[in-house]
Amino acid sequence: MGVFLQYTVIGLTVGSFYALVALGYTIVYGIIRLINFAQGDLSMVGAFLGWTLLVSFGFEHLPIYIALVIAFVIPMIGTAVVNIGILQFAYKPLLRRSLLAILITALGMSLLLQNSAELIWGPAIQAYPPNLLPLSGFFVGPVHVTYVQIALVIASLLLMGGLVAFVQGTTMGTAMRALAVDHDAARLMGINVDAVIRIAFVLGAMLAAASGVMLGIYYVQIQFTMGFLLGLRAFTAAVLGGIGNIPGAMAGGLLIGLLEAYTTGYLSGTWEDVVVFGVLITVLVVKPTGLFGERVAERM
Amino acid sequence: MIAQLADRRIGRAYATARNRFGRTPFWSRVIAVLAIVGATVVINGDDYVTSVAVTVATYAMLGLGLNIVVGYAGLLDLGYAAFFAIGAYTSALLMTQAKWNFFATVPLAVLFTGTAGAILGYPTLRLRSDYLAIVTLGFGEITRITFNNWEYAGGPNGILGIPWPSVFGFELNTQADFFIVGLALLAIAMIFAQHLDHSRLGRGWVAIREDEFAAESVGVPSLRLKLFAYVMGGMWGGLAGAFFATRIGAIDPTSFTFQLSVLVLIVIVLGGTGSLPGVLLGALVVVGLPEVLRQFADQRLLVFAVLLVGMMLLRPQGLWPRIRRKPKPFYGLQEEEPGDVAERILREHQAQIVERDRRHTAAGHKSSSVGDVLLDVHGVVQQFGGLRAVDNVSFQVRNGEIFSIIGPNGGGKTTLFNCITGVQRPKRGRIMFDGRSLVGLRPHVVVSRGIGRTFQGIRLFKNMAVFENVMVGLYPRHRTMTWQAMLHTPGERKDELRTLQESRRWLSFVGLESLAGRLATELSYADQRRVEIARALAAHPHLVLFDEPAAGMNPTEKVELMGIIRKIRDLGITVVLIEHDMSLVMRVSDRIAVLDHGVLIALDKPAAVQENPAVIEAYLGREEDDLGAVKEA
Numbered sequence: 054m055g056v057f058l059q060y061t062v063i064g065l066t067v068g069s070f071y072a073l074v075a076l077g078y079t080i081v082y083g084i085i086r087l088i089n090f091a092q093g094d095l096s097m098v099g100a101f102l103g104w105t106l107l108v109s110f111g112f113e114h115l116p117i118y119i120a121l122v123i124a125f126v127i128p129m130i131g132t133a134v135v136n137i138g139i140l141q142f143a144y145k146p147l148l149r150r151s152l153l154a155i156l157i158t159a160l161g162m163s164l165l166l167q168n169s170a171e172l173i174w175g176p177a178i179q180a181y182p183p184n185l186l187p188l189s190g191f192f193v194g195p196v197h198v199t200y201v202q203i204a205l206v207i208a209s210l211l212l213m214g215g216l217v218a219f220v221q222g223t224t225m226g227t228a229m230r231a232l233a234v235d236h237d238a239a240r241l242m243g244i245n246v247d248a249v250i251r252i253a254f255v256l257g258a259m260l261a262a263a264s265g266v267m268l269g270i271y272y273v274q275i276q277f278t279m280g281f282l283l284g285l286r287a288f289t290a291a292v293l294g295g296i297g298n299i300p301g302a303m304a305g306g307l308l309i310g311l312l313e314a315y316t317t318g319y320l321s322g323t324w325e326d327v328v329v330f331g332v333l334i335t336v337l338v339v340k341p342t343g344l345f346g347e348r349v350a351e352r353m
Numbered sequence: 354m355i356a357q358l359a360d361r362r363i364g365r366a367y368a369t370a371r372n373r374f375g376r377t378p379f380w381s382r383v384i385a386v387l388a389i390v391g392a393t394v395v396i397n398g399d400d401y402v403t404s405v406a407v408t409v410a411t412y413a414m415l416g417l418g419l420n421i422v423v424g425y426a427g428l429l430d431l432g433y434a435a436f437f438a439i440g441a442y443t444s445a446l447l448m449t450q451a452k453w454n455f456f457a458t459v460p461l462a463v464l465f466t467g468t469a470g471a472i473l474g475y476p477t478l479r480l481r482s483d484y485l486a487i488v489t490l491g492f493g494e495i496t497r498i499t500f501n502n503w504e505y506a507g508g509p510n511g512i513l514g515i516p517w518p519s520v521f522g523f524e525l526n527t528q529a530d531f532f533i534v535g536l537a538l539l540a541i542a543m544i545f546a547q548h549l550d551h552s553r554l555g556r557g558w559v560a561i562r563e564d565e566f567a568a569e570s571v572g573v574p575s576l577r578l579k580l581f582a583y584v585m586g587g588m589w590g591g592l593a594g595a596f597f598a599t600r601i602g603a604i605d606p607t608s609f610t611f612q613l614s615v616l617v618l619i620v621i622v623l624g625g626t627g628s629l630p631g632v633l634l635g636a637l638v639v640v641g642l643p644e645v646l647r648q649f650a651d652q653r654l655l656v657f658a659v660l661l662v663g664m665m666l667l668r669p670q671g672l673w674p675r676i677r678r679k680p681k682p683f684y685g686l687q688e689e690e691p692g693d694v695a696e697r698i699l700r701e702h703q704a705q706i707v708e709r710d711r712r713h714t715a716a717g718h719k720s721s722s723v724g725d726v727l728l729d730v731h732g733v734v735q736q737f738g739g740l741r742a743v744d745n746v747s748f749q750v751r752n753g754e755i756f757s758i759i760g761p762n763g764g765g766k767t768t769l770f771n772c773i774t775g776v777q778r779p780k781r782g783r784i785m786f787d788g789r790s791l792v793g794l795r796p797h798v799v800v801s802r803g804i805g806r807t808f809q810g811i812r813l814f815k816n817m818a819v820f821e822n823v824m825v826g827l828y829p830r831h832r833t834m835t836w837q838a839m840l841h842t843p844g845e846r847k848d849e850l851r852t853l854q855e856s857r858r859w860l861s862f863v864g865l866e867s868l869a870g871r872l873a874t875e876l877s878y879a880d881q882r883r884v885e886i887a888r889a890l891a892a893h894p895h896l897v898l899f900d901e902p903a904a905g906m907n908p909t910e911k912v913e914l915m916g917i918i919r920k921i922r923d924l925g926i927t928v929v930l931i932e933h934d935m936s937l938v939m940r941v942s943d944r945i946a947v948l949d950h951g952v953l954i955a956l957d958k959p960a961a962v963q964e965n966p967a968v969i970e971a972y973l974g975r976e977e978d979d980l981g982a983v984k985e986a
Contacts, residue, residue, distance in 0.1 A: 088483060143662050147669055153423075154669035157622045160615055161661040168655035285490075285611075292487045327498050330491030337484055338476045 055195030060318040061311065066202045066271065068310020069209035073264035074287030075294070075302040076216060077257030083233040083297035084253045085148060090159040091139060092261055093284015094166035095132050097277060099262025100269045101174050102128035104181055113182040120185070125208075125266055129259040135166075136258035137251060145247075163284070170277040178276045181269040205267045212263055213303055216256065220299060225252055233297065286313070286329070293333050295346020304344060380544045387543075391536045395529045403528035407600060409640045410535035411593050416620040416632035417539075417546045418589025423618065424627035424675075425555060426582035427562030429486040432493025433617050435473075436466045436587045438609035440594020442500060445512040445604055455518035455599045459538075462595040463588045470587025474580045493614055501606040511605025518599050531600045538596055542589055545839050546629060549585065552838035552845065553824075553831045553852070556817075558582055559627065559677075560825045563814035570774060570808075572800035572829035572892055581835065623664060625671025634673050679870040682820045683857050686850070694861045695920075701855070702924050705893040709803065718788045723753040727896055727927050728773070733782030735768050735951075742768040743779070744951035750896070750929055755922055757930040757938045759962075760948035761971060766931045767809055769948070770898050774806050775799040787895065801829045805889035806898040809931070811881045813873040819884050820869040823856035826891030859887040863917055879910040886917065896927045903934045915941050939963065947971065 074096055081089045103124045107113040112120050139162050147155045190199035220226035228249050231239040240246050268283070269275050290309045294301025309329055316328040336344060394406045415437060422430045443465045444458040473492050477485060501509050517526040518534060525534060549555050557578045560568035569575045598604050616639055624635025642660065646653040664672070689697065710720040721727050728750040735743040743765040750756045758766050772779040773786075775796040784791045791799055805826075814822050831852065837845040860866045863883040868876060873884060882902055889897050899918075903911050911934060918941055922928055932938045938945060938959070945962045947955040949971040955962050962968055 082483070086483070088486065143666065146666055150669045153429075153622055153626060154665050156429075157619055158662050158665045160619070161658050161665065164654060165658035165662065168652070168658060172652065172655065289487060289491070292484055296483065323498065323502055326491075326494045330495050333491055334476070334488050337480055337488055341480050341484065343484070 056318065058194075058196045060314040062196060062198055062202060063318075064311035064314030065307060066206055066310070067313060068290075068307035069206050070264045070268055070271075070283070070306075071287050071290045071309050072303045072306025073209055073212060073260045073267075074283060075290040075306045076213065076299065077261045078288055078291040079294075079296055079299060079302040080216075080229075080253045081257050082291070084229060084250055085144075086152065087144065087155050087159065088288065089257070090156070090284065090288075091136075091162040091166055092257065093282070093287060094163050094170075094280035095136055095258050095261040096265035096268070096283050097170060097275070097280035098135055098166060099128040099132045099258075099265030100275045100279065101170060101179070101265075101277075102131045102262070103266035103269055104179055104275060105174075107182055107185070108179070113185060117185070125263060128266055129262045132262035132265075133255040133258040136254045140251065140254045163280070167277055167280065174277060176277065178274050181273050181275065183273050185270055201271060205271055208263070208267065212260060216260070217299060219256070225249065229253060289329060289333055292343055293336060295343030298343070298345045301343060301345035379547045380540075383540050383543050383547075387536045387540050391533060394532060400528045403532050405640060405644050407528060407531045407535050409636050410532065410539045411597055411600075412617065412620055412640050413633050413636035414535075414539055414542045414593035414596070415590060415617045416624070416636050417542045417629070418586045418593065419617050420621045420627065420629070420632050421546065421549065421558070421589065422582050422586035424621055425550070425558035425562060426579055427482065427558075428579060428582060429482045430489045430586070431486045431611070431614050431618065432473075432489035432491065432496070433586070433590060434609040434611070434613040435493040435496035436469060436590025437594040437597065437613065438496055438500060438606070439469050439587075440466045440591030441598040441604050441609070442506055442512070442594075443591070444595035445515045445598040446506065448515055448599065449512055455516070455595070456520075459592065459595045463591040466587040466591025466594065467584045468587075470583035470585070471580060473587075474583030478576045478579050490611065490614070493609075493611060497606050497609050500609070507605070509606060511603060511608075512598075513603045515598050515602050515604070517602075535596060535600070538592055542592060543629065546589070548839050548841040550629065552841075552849070553828055553833065554578070554581065554835055554838050556821060556825050557828055559817060559821075560814050560828075563816060564812050566776075567808065567812035567814065568825065569796045570776065570800070570806060570812075571826045571888055572797050573825060574795075574797045619661065623661070623671060625674035628671065628673050628675035631671050631673035631675065635671075638672070677816060677818045677821060678872050678875075679818055679820075682818060682870040683853065683866075686854055686857065689858070691861065694858050698858050698862055699924055701858075702893050702926075706895070706925065709895075713787065721752045721787055723925075725752050726750070727752040727787060728929070729783070729785040730769070730773070731783040731785070733769070733772055733779045733784060735765070735772055735777060735779050741951050743772065743948075745782075746948065746951070746953045747782075748946050748953060748956055750927060752895075752927055753922065753925065754943040755918065755928045755930065755941055757932060757942040757945045758948060759932065759935075759938055759945060760954075763950070764948040765951040766948055767900055768951075770806065770900055770931065773799075773898065774804060797829070800892060800894070803893075803895035804898065805892055805894035805896070807882070807885040807889050807900055807902060809900040809904070811878070811885060813881055813884055813888075815872070815874045817873060818869070819865065819871055819873055819876065820853070820856045820860060822873055822884055823859050823887045823891050824852050826859075826888035827852045827855060829892050856887075856891065859891050860884075862890070862920070863887045864913070878905040879907070879914075882906065882914075883917070886921075890921065890926070894926060896929065897921065898929045898931075900931045901933060902930070903932055903937050911937055 074092055077092045077095070078089060081087060106127055107120065107124050112123050143158050143162055144155055147158060186201045186204060188199065188201065190197055220229060228239065228244045229252065231242065231244060232246060232249050236246060268279070286309055287306065290305035291302045293308060294305030312329055312332060313325050316325050394403055398406065415433065418436070419430060419433045422428050440462040443462040444455065447453040447458040447461060448455060473489065477488050480488060500506055506512060517524050519525060525531065557568065557573045560573055561575050561578055565575050620635035620639045621632055623638055624631030624633070643653055643657055646656050649656050713720050726749045731747045733743055733746050734741065746769065758769065760766055768777070771777045773784055773791060775791065775794045775798065778793060786802060786804065789802070791802065814825060831848060833845045833848045857866060857869065860869050863886055865880060865883055865887065868880060873881065876884065886899065886902065903914055906914060915937060918928055930938065930942065942959055945957065945959055946953060947962060947968050954967045954971060955965045957965065
């Protein structure tokens with residue numbers, strides 16, 4: 054039982070990173086029906102920006118709160134700028150054309166981000182400062198919980214809460230939801246569609262960057278290829294929860310994190326993907342719209 | 354002057370040569386081109402160039418297979434490497450463990466991957482395309498990891514020492530040998546792909562890609578066809594995999610990653626989805642470009658990514674897109690006099706009816722003749738949440754009449770059509786057609802029972818030519834099997850020719866023969882409606898349901914439409930019409946049913962419906978002053 058709970062703690066921590074990236078997939082998909090394959094790589098970019106600030110610029114020596122604020126805020130802004138660049142340069146000319154062409158472009162952007170990162174930061178594994186947050190923790194019964202885990206999960210929850218508040222509570226959020234239902238009708242109501250799409254890309258990138266920095270803090274090691282697996286898991290999470298659905302992406306992320314932790318713990322790391330995808334396929338066969346998804350009209 | 358003449362003569366000679374080349378069978382052209390390419394590479398190329406060419410051939414085979422799944426059927430597959438892997442492992446295990454000859458392993462590898470395609474396809478048929486992307490991706494990863502953890506197949510080390518292929522005791526072990534074997538396999542893959550492309554199966558796939566709902570509603574069994582696409586796509590992948598195994602000599606799970614699936618997808622999108630020459634070109638670019646970029650050393654993937662994005666931006670339709678527009682679609686068909694056409698359609702239709710009635714009676718049902726009840730709708734209820742779209746509606750349509758359903762918007766007319774055609778299942782009630790129940794049948798089965806339909810919002814297969822649209826409508830009448838289509842047998846050829854001929858007749862029936870080669874989207878609104886009518890008629894239905902056929906037509910076109918509707922009835926086809934244009938409805942209908950808020954409020958002859966106070970109220974409200982409006986129309 055204690056072991057089980059221990060895996061649960063690990064799973065929830067990792068799952069909250071997945072959930073953040075999955076939210077990015079879901080927001081972008083909800084609005085332009087594009088699977089933005091570069092989402093995981095945006096996380097990687099965020100992680101490296103954070104690393105540059107903390108290690109190369111030496112901000113790790115500042116007081117911890119200031120260092121953390123810098124290490125989160127600036128990568129989030131930087132990654133958002135990158136994502137807007139991708140949108141404007143690569144996706145926008147294709148938005149009204151073939152979805153398959155955008156998909157290939159997205160795969161191309163993923164490749165481009167990885168190789169640019171390799172060029173800038175090198176192919177080697179880089180390390181986050183290991184003692185940024187206190188490594189110690191405490192026991193709840195038999196379960197060991199570290200402060201890092203608590204801090205990261207709380208930070209993810211705050212970000213998700215912020216997103217929900219934004220989408221549900223602001224005019225821009227309402228416009229986003231309107232756009233998800235019908236582009237033309239939204240445009241006729243005077244919504245600036247391009248602006249809303251930009252906001253979606255900004256939000257997606259910021260969440261991805263935050264999760265990247267968190268991954269860096271949690272796992273310490275980062276590499277330019279880390280975005281691939283992360284993106285894959287997050288995409289799976291988004292689909293599992295019902296792509297286009299915000300609570301679905303969060304639940305999907307946590308679920309995937311848990312599945313991964315249990316499989317690694319009880320079975321073996323090599324079967325992780327088999328279990329994750331197996332569960333996904335089973336869920337989709339039983340409920341073709343994902344756990345929380347509603348029917349959406351096809352566009353492809 | 355003389356120069357001009359000479360020019361023209363050369364031009365004509367070129368055109369003739371081109372035409373002759375174009376008319377030779379496809380397989381002979383493929384062999385000719387590949388033989389030239391093969392000879393050039395083998396004679397001039399060194400080992401390096403030849404080995405790159407072998408890889409191009411492998412990717413082209415993979416591309417041809419994925420093209421069936423993604424390009425034709427429109428099913429996004431991100432795990433195609435799985436089929437490549439299964440083919441490679443099957444062939445490699447048979448060669449190393451059972452000591453089979455390479456060429457003997459190929460059919461088995463193809464069979465295995467085809468089965469794998471069915472296993473992947475069957476549970477996922479109903480998924481939306483984006484979800485399909487992740488499921489196929491998962492399938493690819495699961496396959497790779499399973500091989501990675503499978504001790505018998507060498508686990509992560511894979512299978513080593515796979516023998517070279519040999520023919521009559523001669524070992525084929527140079528790059529040039531591989532290239533020749535690869536080209537031979539590619540030729541087979543290419544020829545079969547082309548045959549499928551130009552068969553009813555290929556048209557059915559493209560129809561599903563363009564509009565699955567419409568395809569199903571004109572008689573294409575979409576689920577079965579999608580499954581076929583997976584099986585066929587898998588088979589091509591298996592062929593490529595077997596070849597890869599023997600050529601490389603040692604395979605391990607790292608050869609079959611997600612990246613490979615993505616590269617193959619890039620091959621077909623870059624080349625132009627659905628285009629066979631595009632696949633070859635795409636394979637050449639995807640394999641050749643990184644080789645050319647070797648001078649960039651470490652940055653070559655980066656440059657590749659930039660070029661890829663650039664190409665997609667400049668040519669989103671691909672480098673060599675498939676254009677389905679055809680200047681002379683009926684070239685080579687026997688000419689028919691316009692008067693003849695009507696005669697032939699009538700004869701053909703009657704023959705069809707007799708044949709169907711014979712089968713109908715043989716199956717123990719009673720066939721209806723003119724004046725009998727053909728369609729019996731009884732107590733049908735359809736509900737969406739709290740809204741009763743159709744509320745306990747009953748009426749009977751008689752064989753040979755023109756029956757109109759009118760009523761204000763939101764009256765439940767289209768919902769009723771959807772219930773009849775199997776798109777929706779009514780919550781309650783009975784729908785009998787020709788003595789048999791229609792409730793619970795899938796739309797394509799309803800079509801084969803003898804009901805055709807058109808849609809309120811036009812749903813043509815946009816990127817197909819007009820005549821192809823009508824040919825899709827003929828799908829349920831084909832009798833040829835898939836293997837016949839693949840081999841392009843004489844029987845299949847005859848069937849195709851007949852289909853083409855009939856599509857021409859139906860187009861001339863609605864007056865569109867001259868536009869047959871255009872893309873459906875290039876036609877005017879009214880003409881598109883007429884194509885839909887021809888498509889619905891093509892299967893020789895007993896009953897057609899037209900959903901607002903006059904919408905968007907100008908007065909002249911409406912008059913023509915009325916003529917067409919009467920001509921259809923004269924063929925002996927019963928017509929049910931939903932229409933808002935009162936003058937058309939009043940002039941053409943034998944009887945009219947009026948639906949308001951899902952309830953049948955009147956059912957009578959046109960004149961009587963016009964006088965019916967309930968109808969007037971439904972249209973105009975209670976104001977006494979407006980009584981005249983309906984009458985006037």
